[in-house]
Amino acid sequence: MAKEKNIGITVKKSEDISEWYTQLIQKADLADYSSVSGCMVFKPYSYAIWEKIQSEVDSRLKKMGIKNAYFPLFIPEKLLQKEATHVEGFAPEVAWVTEAGNSKLDERLAIRPTSETIMYESYSKWIRSWRDLPLRLNQWNNVVRWEFKHPVAFMRTREFLWNEGHTAFATQEEAEKECTDIVEMYGKFLKDYMALPTLLGKKSEKEKFAGAEYTLSLEMFLPSGKAIQGPDAHHDGQNFAKAFDITFLDKDEKKQYVYQNTWAITTRMIGIMLMMHGDNKGAVMPPNIAPTQIVIVPILFGDSKDKVLKVTKDIASKLKKYRLEVDERDEYSAGWKFNQWEMKGVPIRIELGPKDLEKKQVVIVRRDTGEKEFVPIKDIETKVKETLEKVHNYLYDQAKELLKQSIVEVDDLKELVKVIEAKKMAFAPFCNQPECEEIIKEKAGGAGTRNIPLNQKFEGRCVGCGKKAHVMAYFAKGY
Amino acid sequence: MAKEKNIGITVKKSEDISEWYTQLIQKADLADYSSVSGCMVFKPYSYAIWEKIQSEVDSRLKKMGIKNAYFPLFIPEKLLQKEATHVEGFAPEVAWVTEAGNSKLDERLAIRPTSETIMYESYSKWIRSWRDLPLRLNQWNNVVRWEFKHPVAFMRTREFLWNEGHTAFATQEEAEKECTDIVEMYGKFLKDYMALPTLLGKKSEKEKFAGAEYTLSLEMFLPSGKAIQGPDAHHDGQNFAKAFDITFLDKDEKKQYVYQNTWAITTRMIGIMLMMHGDNKGAVMPPNIAPTQIVIVPILFGDSKDKVLKVTKDIASKLKKYRLEVDERDEYSAGWKFNQWEMKGVPIRIELGPKDLEKKQVVIVRRDTGEKEFVPIKDIETKVKETLEKVHNYLYDQAKELLKQSIVEVDDLKELVKVIEAKKMAFAPFCNQPECEEIIKEKAGGAGTRNIPLNQKFEGRCVGCGKKAHVMAYFAKGY
Numbered sequence: 001m002a003k004e005k006n007i008g009i010t011v012k013k014s015e016d017i018s019e020w021y022t023q024l025i026q027k028a029d030l031a032d033y034s035s036v037s038g039c040m041v042f043k044p045y046s047y048a049i050w051e052k053i054q055s056e057v058d059s060r061l062k063k064m065g066i067k068n069a070y071f072p073l074f075i076p077e078k079l080l081q082k083e084a085t086h087v088e089g090f091a092p093e094v095a096w097v098t099e100a101g102n103s104k105l106d107e108r109l110a111i112r113p114t115s116e117t118i119m120y121e122s123y124s125k126w127i128r129s130w131r132d133l134p135l136r137l138n139q140w141n142n143v144v145r146w147e148f149k150h151p152v153a154f155m156r157t158r159e160f161l162w163n164e165g166h167t168a169f170a171t172q173e174e175a176e177k178e179c180t181d182i183v184e185m186y187g188k189f190l191k192d193y194m195a196l197p198t199l200l201g202k203k204s205e206k207e208k209f210a211g212a213e214y215t216l217s218l219e220m221f222l223p224s225g226k227a228i229q230g231p232d233a234h235h236d237g238q239n240f241a242k243a244f245d246i247t248f249l250d251k252d253e254k255k256q257y258v259y260q261n262t263w264a265i266t267t268r269m270i271g272i273m274l275m276m277h278g279d280n281k282g283a284v285m286p287p288n289i290a291p292t293q294i295v296i297v298p299i300l301f302g303d304s305k306d307k308v309l310k311v312t313k314d315i316a317s318k319l320k321k322y323r324l325e326v327d328e329r330d331e332y333s334a335g336w337k338f339n340q341w342e343m344k345g346v347p348i349r350i351e352l353g354p355k356d357l358e359k360k361q362v363v364i365v366r367r368d369t370g371e372k373e374f375v376p377i378k379d380i381e382t383k384v385k386e387t388l389e390k391v392h393n394y395l396y397d398q399a400k401e402l403l404k405q406s407i408v409e410v411d412d413l414k415e416l417v418k419v420i421e422a423k424k425m426a427f428a429p430f431c432n433q434p435e436c437e438e439i440i441k442e443k444a445g446g447a448g449t450r451n452i453p454l455n456q457k458f459e460g461r462c463v464g465c466g467k468k469a470h471v472m473a474y475f476a477k478g479y
Numbered sequence: 480m481a482k483e484k485n486i487g488i489t490v491k492k493s494e495d496i497s498e499w500y501t502q503l504i505q506k507a508d509l510a511d512y513s514s515v516s517g518c519m520v521f522k523p524y525s526y527a528i529w530e531k532i533q534s535e536v537d538s539r540l541k542k543m544g545i546k547n548a549y550f551p552l553f554i555p556e557k558l559l560q561k562e563a564t565h566v567e568g569f570a571p572e573v574a575w576v577t578e579a580g581n582s583k584l585d586e587r588l589a590i591r592p593t594s595e596t597i598m599y600e601s602y603s604k605w606i607r608s609w610r611d612l613p614l615r616l617n618q619w620n621n622v623v624r625w626e627f628k629h630p631v632a633f634m635r636t637r638e639f640l641w642n643e644g645h646t647a648f649a650t651q652e653e654a655e656k657e658c659t660d661i662v663e664m665y666g667k668f669l670k671d672y673m674a675l676p677t678l679l680g681k682k683s684e685k686e687k688f689a690g691a692e693y694t695l696s697l698e699m700f701l702p703s704g705k706a707i708q709g710p711d712a713h714h715d716g717q718n719f720a721k722a723f724d725i726t727f728l729d730k731d732e733k734k735q736y737v738y739q740n741t742w743a744i745t746t747r748m749i750g751i752m753l754m755m756h757g758d759n760k761g762a763v764m765p766p767n768i769a770p771t772q773i774v775i776v777p778i779l780f781g782d783s784k785d786k787v788l789k790v791t792k793d794i795a796s797k798l799k800k801y802r803l804e805v806d807e808r809d810e811y812s813a814g815w816k817f818n819q820w821e822m823k824g825v826p827i828r829i830e831l832g833p834k835d836l837e838k839k840q841v842v843i844v845r846r847d848t849g850e851k852e853f854v855p856i857k858d859i860e861t862k863v864k865e866t867l868e869k870v871h872n873y874l875y876d877q878a879k880e881l882l883k884q885s886i887v888e889v890d891d892l893k894e895l896v897k898v899i900e901a902k903k904m905a906f907a908p909f910c911n912q913p914e915c916e917e918i919i920k921e922k923a924g925g926a927g928t929r930n931i932p933l934n935q936k937f938e939g940r941c942v943g944c945g946k947k948a949h950v951m952a953y954f955a956k957g958y
Contacts, residue, residue, distance in 0.1 A: 042549035051547065072513050073590075073638050100574045
């Protein structure tokens, strides 16, 4: 038997969430730091979550008519500079290749922080006529943004993985429809697979994407009392089309600029999900995204061993449509295994010992609530299906409740500041002027807008400047 | 109706294969050059081939027990230098990041040309005991090798996509078994999906991977008269384990070094496949890998249009398990469409006009041979299945025949030189000394060994130096 040191997390999530998270990442075998400052290793257990995100989102994108492609990692400096607002947004965080082999390069090459510029150079060549539209391409790749803030696994790393969709349409209407469709698709995926409730809205003028007309985002609220942005979709209007000369001849043979969108989901979602659902025992994986949905731990000793293993195999084969592990390692005790699988957040554990065998039952243990239930072996398929659904719903409802409890409606700045100090999110009338948001942010300890719900009919006075406000906006400190 | 300029390739494959290939890439909408010298854009049509390669190979790797992970793009210079032979092999082609934002970096960061060094730093931390072995990880990613030769789409680009597997075992035996299993898996995949016959063998001492004990490779022979290497697997013995201190305590608590392999398949395979099977009309896609396996072109005019479209839809729905396109564009003529789909190499075209409708038949046209067949609509499922198999077999047999015809057995250097001059591949006795290979290469106009078939029992005299030769090796000019 191996030495069984305590593998648990040594702090409580509610007391020190950042230390809790750091330990979780290591102890659940999710990621590791590397000798490249700010970059991390995705170990198989977290990469499997990313693969699931990829395959689910990818199949939805394909159904929407979007195709995958791959553009170069490098962007020549001149090209990156073509759209002024865009380069201003990204230049401080660009990693530059200046040498290759023994030669200095004539021009610095940016490692893509995002691929608008390299892709739109091609779009400008490829799009000639209305027949070439819409052009809707996506790529799954790695990007680099050389942040100087403290790195946090999944949440803030200099290299991360994402999808980036870049589309071009003949009309603004089509483009705007796609922008909404995409962000709704992301939102539904987060709900159904990652058990994450989100707030869909428009970013403020100050916070929108560098180069966009507007940005739609999905915002979440972490148990740490900070808001964090999930997937987003930018409607770029004709901004990039004009900078990159992306035009087409319409059916009347008139030259027109295209309308464009860009949108993304990143590996940050793994971190958000872990922080949202995890508890003092470790990760809690929502069943639909969990790399392992069920673990069977047979209790093995003495004469009954072979019998127990045989029934374990029967059960595993009954449940083979699930992502399932059977932990029959001899070198660890059952208790140690329970702890390990709890740390990894597997939604359901099935225990099966000699006594259970006699009673033709198993024990099903829920990871989220810890509830144990004795289940007759003949009912196992139905019970497992039900229980996985329950775990999903419980996680989603819990996160939804946290979100609901965190939102406080206010109508003046003093109240807003109080709400922020209480680590909550304020919902307040807002004029959407960048200068005003700057002032609110300063007074509210750095809390700016998160986003602005769509289709509001509202008349009031901005909490910042007191001028007319046509919308209510969410304000919170950001991760 | 759109202007229908001639979209065909203007040279014959047999007369100028490199110009033919350049035109093919553009005209079949496979790839495009970018403003980053030596880097290319994978357009959706070629990226779809890569996705198919990925998903097929990935599922085979997972069945073998290998897991995916993701390691950083960057490798600190000091780390890259840890294994002497390895760094010597890659240093001349490394792209270096030296600046980020406005800062100079303290240490240059290599863009990974391959990930041994960054991965083995982690392996050295992660592997402690026999319980941690085997460790079998793979990643699908992009790598950069700053070649200074003329770039050729898919075949030779500074950035390319691949999988890289890096595994560690307790015993040499397990490691060597995996090495063979992997290369055989790749070979079977190339045969079954890309219709490519290969020669499996060991690379010569001169040509083996920088840092390996030996390299197993799959070699192919192109219609241009040049050999080209496909996927490979390197058995590294304990070389990297010693350089990176990757050790474990065995069951007797003794410290041991691990045994390692690395293996890869790259986007170059797309280029090889195109070059092998394409003809003067364009690409010819093997059915199992083809992004589109079947295109239905309804012949639409006058009153019959709706009827023809209706039956087209019925047929499409009968064939929905295939990757299928229906080309009902109004703005192009049927003839222009035929040319376009032939250029793209879709294995089967189904034509359906008003006259066919009367006879309750369709026309099935094979892309490989051009054969046309009238097929009763009721038989279409059986016929399509048969025809796709026939196309696959025809492409494979043709490539196999080319390979067979290209190999000439020789036993002296003069003959070998003649064979090479005739743009063929020589099979000759060889001593496997790097110095001797150098001399043969010089005399044979640059033709070195490709690989050496396994498990030979052979006694003879080396064609180079006349010393004892225990093996026969393939010699050819390389792509």
